[in-house]
Amino acid sequence: MKKYTLLLLALFGIVLSTQAQEDKYLWLEEVDGQKALEFVNAQNKTTIAELSAEKEYQNIYDKSLAIYNSDERIAYPSIRGNYVYNFWKDKDHVRGIWRRSTVDDYRKGNPNWETLLDIDKLSEEDDIKWVYKGSSGLYPNYNRFLIDLSKGGGDAVVVKEFDVTTKQFIENGFLIEESKGSASYIDENTLIVTSDFGEGTMTTSGYPRQVKLWKRGTSLNDAQLIYEGETSDVGAWGGVLLDGSETFTLISRALTTFSSENLVWMNNEIIKLDIPDDASLTGVLNNQLIVQLKSDWTVQTNTYNTGTLLSLNFRELLKGNKEIQVIIEPDEFSSISQVSTTKNKLLIGLLTNVISELHTYSFSKGTWSSEKVNAPDFGRISIVGTDDLSDQYFFDFQNFITPSTLYSADAGDNTFKAHKSLPAFFDASRYEVTQYKAKSKDGTMVPYFMVAAKDIKNDGTNPTLVYAYGGFEISSQPFYAATFGVSWLDKGGVFVLANIRGGGEYGPKWHQDGIKEKRQNVFDDLYAVSEDLITKKVTTPRHLGIMGGSNGGLLVGVAFTQRPDLYNAVVSQVPLLDMQRYNKLLAGASWMGEFGDPDIPEEWEYIKKYSPYHNLKKGMDYPEVYFGTSTLDDRVHPGHARKMVAKMNDMGYKTYYYENTEGGHAGSSTNEQSAKSGALTFSYLLMKLK
Numbered sequence: 001m002k003k004y005t006l007l008l009l010a011l012f013g014i015v016l017s018t019q020a021q022e023d024k025y026l027w028l029e030e031v032d033g034q035k036a037l038e039f040v041n042a043q044n045k046t047t048i049a050e051l052s053a054e055k056e057y058q059n060i061y062d063k064s065l066a067i068y069n070s071d072e073r074i075a076y077p078s079i080r081g082n083y084v085y086n087f088w089k090d091k092d093h094v095r096g097i098w099r100r101s102t103v104d105d106y107r108k109g110n111p112n113w114e115t116l117l118d119i120d121k122l123s124e125e126d127d128i129k130w131v132y133k134g135s136s137g138l139y140p141n142y143n144r145f146l147i148d149l150s151k152g153g154g155d156a157v158v159v160k161e162f163d164v165t166t167k168q169f170i171e172n173g174f175l176i177e178e179s180k181g182s183a184s185y186i187d188e189n190t191l192i193v194t195s196d197f198g199e200g201t202m203t204t205s206g207y208p209r210q211v212k213l214w215k216r217g218t219s220l221n222d223a224q225l226i227y228e229g230e231t232s233d234v235g236a237w238g239g240v241l242l243d244g245s246e247t248f249t250l251i252s253r254a255l256t257t258f259s260s261e262n263l264v265w266m267n268n269e270i271i272k273l274d275i276p277d278d279a280s281l282t283g284v285l286n287n288q289l290i291v292q293l294k295s296d297w298t299v300q301t302n303t304y305n306t307g308t309l310l311s312l313n314f315r316e317l318l319k320g321n322k323e324i325q326v327i328i329e330p331d332e333f334s335s336i337s338q339v340s341t342t343k344n345k346l347l348i349g350l351l352t353n354v355i356s357e358l359h360t361y362s363f364s365k366g367t368w369s370s371e372k373v374n375a376p377d378f379g380r381i382s383i384v385g386t387d388d389l390s391d392q393y394f395f396d397f398q399n400f401i402t403p404s405t406l407y408s409a410d411a412g413d414n415t416f417k418a419h420k421s422l423p424a425f426f427d428a429s430r431y432e433v434t435q436y437k438a439k440s441k442d443g444t445m446v447p448y449f450m451v452a453a454k455d456i457k458n459d460g461t462n463p464t465l466v467y468a469y470g471g472f473e474i475s476s477q478p479f480y481a482a483t484f485g486v487s488w489l490d491k492g493g494v495f496v497l498a499n500i501r502g503g504g505e506y507g508p509k510w511h512q513d514g515i516k517e518k519r520q521n522v523f524d525d526l527y528a529v530s531e532d533l534i535t536k537k538v539t540t541p542r543h544l545g546i547m548g549g550s551n552g553g554l555l556v557g558v559a560f561t562q563r564p565d566l567y568n569a570v571v572s573q574v575p576l577l578d579m580q581r582y583n584k585l586l587a588g589a590s591w592m593g594e595f596g597d598p599d600i601p602e603e604w605e606y607i608k609k610y611s612p613y614h615n616l617k618k619g620m621d622y623p624e625v626y627f628g629t630s631t632l633d634d635r636v637h638p639g640h641a642r643k644m645v646a647k648m649n650d651m652g653y654k655t656y657y658y659e660n661t662e663g664g665h666a667g668s669s670t671n672e673q674s675a676k677s678g679a680l681t682f683s684y685l686l687m688k689l690k
Helices: 002-022 034-051 057-069 103-107 119-126 314-318 482-487 508-512 520-535 551-562 586-595 601-607 639-650 671-689
Strands: 078-080 083-090 093-102 114-118 130-137 144-151 157-163 175-179 182-187 190-194 210-215 224-228 235-243 246-256 259-266 269-272 280-285 288-292 297-299 302-304 309-313 324-328 334-341 346-352 355-364 367-373 380-386 392-398 405-410 415-421 431-439 445-453 464-467 494-498 544-549 569-573 626-630 656-660
Touching: 034 639, 034 656, 034 671, 057 083, 057 482, 057 671, 078 380, 083 103, 093 103, 093 119, 093 130, 114 119, 119 130, 130 182, 144 182, 182 235, 190 235, 210 235, 224 235, 224 246, 224 259, 235 280, 246 586, 280 334, 288 314, 288 334, 302 324, 309 314, 324 346, 324 355, 324 367, 334 380, 346 380, 355 380, 431 520, 445 520, 464 520, 464 671, 482 671, 494 520, 520 544, 520 551, 544 551, 544 671, 551 569, 551 639, 569 671, 626 639, 626 671, 639 656, 656 671
Parallel strands: 464 494, 464 544, 544 569, 569 626, 626 656
Antiparallel strands: 078 083, 083 093, 093 114, 130 144, 144 157, 157 175, 182 190, 190 210, 210 224, 235 246, 246 259, 259 269, 280 288, 288 309, 297 302, 309 324, 334 346, 346 355, 355 367, 380 392, 392 405, 405 415, 431 445, 445 494
């Protein structure tokens, strides 16, 4: 028996050894490994040398940097108390300044900006490449803030307490060392904190699983543990829900990518909110908890349909009772894109056939009533700044050829007026926007936008770039991208935005039809749009390119391995590519609700059919792909792109590769870095597609 056991162990060891040897590029997952960085530097050097020599490179770089640094950009507002806060980068503030102006001055269009924190100066003093990641203020006076600072742009941050009156970090104030997590004020002397509290306190996804209350003047190690999730959870976070002057301490336990338990800490005990785990909780207004459903919900004899936005009497829900009101139930061609609140009103952004509408809702005598805001049409509306103390707010409108305009609005009477507009960074009068639908493999009609010159000739020779994302219920909406205008449209290119499944354009079902075993629908939708452009003779495969980032980077990685015949250029940015190991790298385990678990054989069966890293073959006519990533991306591991490039190069395929040494998942930390990355990317596209 002992001999048999030893034989089994030996065989098992051989199997493990063989599996480990299958991927000979694992060394590239060592982010700061000397050998790995030598590989990166060599690839960067070759790519930069070739693409920066392209005739349009310097022109694109110069124009892009001028746009990023323009003083005419809109300073978008974040309203906190009597002040508007804004973070700003330009040529004199490469890493940016955090500043404020009074609300009154800002609304009058004459903000008197007061610099609170200079990130360039702080970086120089600390000898750290700090990247500002946001702030959380002390309600209601907002005289103190918790500032999130990242070392190089990653998701992990250092949290430091800041006094806006003295414009200084508070000596012996709250300080949380670098970690993924969150912190919010409960009151002046108490924080609710999630962080890496030491061994065993993080999930397999790399996020905190413990929530603590931390009192000023005490050690974080001694903070009161009020909740602890499981190691297998995605993570646990704490925060504060505001309802007028009342505050509620909220805990969210993320069970999977798309399901969470919502709990309230009250009177030293946890109360679980009896709502579906996959529902999205968006706030409280006048004692109405606002919830959007991601699946049907039956309560007693009533069934509330997927996608419905409804409200529940919050105090009754805390007692275990459900008093439910339907706010809006979108139809099959609509979805809710945004929900926000002012002092008395609910603001709802609605997408209808991927075109934005804005509505205000009021709650009175147990019912909701609505009024549509007569905002501009055929574009994207975004609620960008609301006021807890009034019904005034700001929203932004833009589309592909209309520069962004910030509007100052009042939800009380539904009036609004233009506050500030971007200048026209390119001559949009030359272009027009059209919307089409393409039939996917299973018959589903997939919408897409096309931006092209008015005098376009449908002769199949137009350089055409298709941009898509297709995941996580994120909708791809029209946007004004001045850099795309000067870098692509003005160079003779056609731009296409594909609204493929996996996104949220048509609500939760549009997303759910593209996850896990249904993932191929997402890829087929992209091919359908691409083939429709070819059928319309807008372009041909010789002149057709695709671009996507993160999940979109995976999308285009699949596309060129499944359909190399369709594309001559592929830009894969901060991508997932090795779908056998994605759940073992950084935050990857948190996305198994989207892609599936490759460690479960039946789920690996459908994942392996599209995993780009595993579907590379020798002797194929692949396009020369451009991969971009960041060394400090602590969300999607740079090893995905590194390993893909190494494997393709060893197979004899030419690739282009650029890895920025900082920037995190965004890819860049400064305007100069963004301009360089864009110039390399568009130089590649013009070289391949013109």
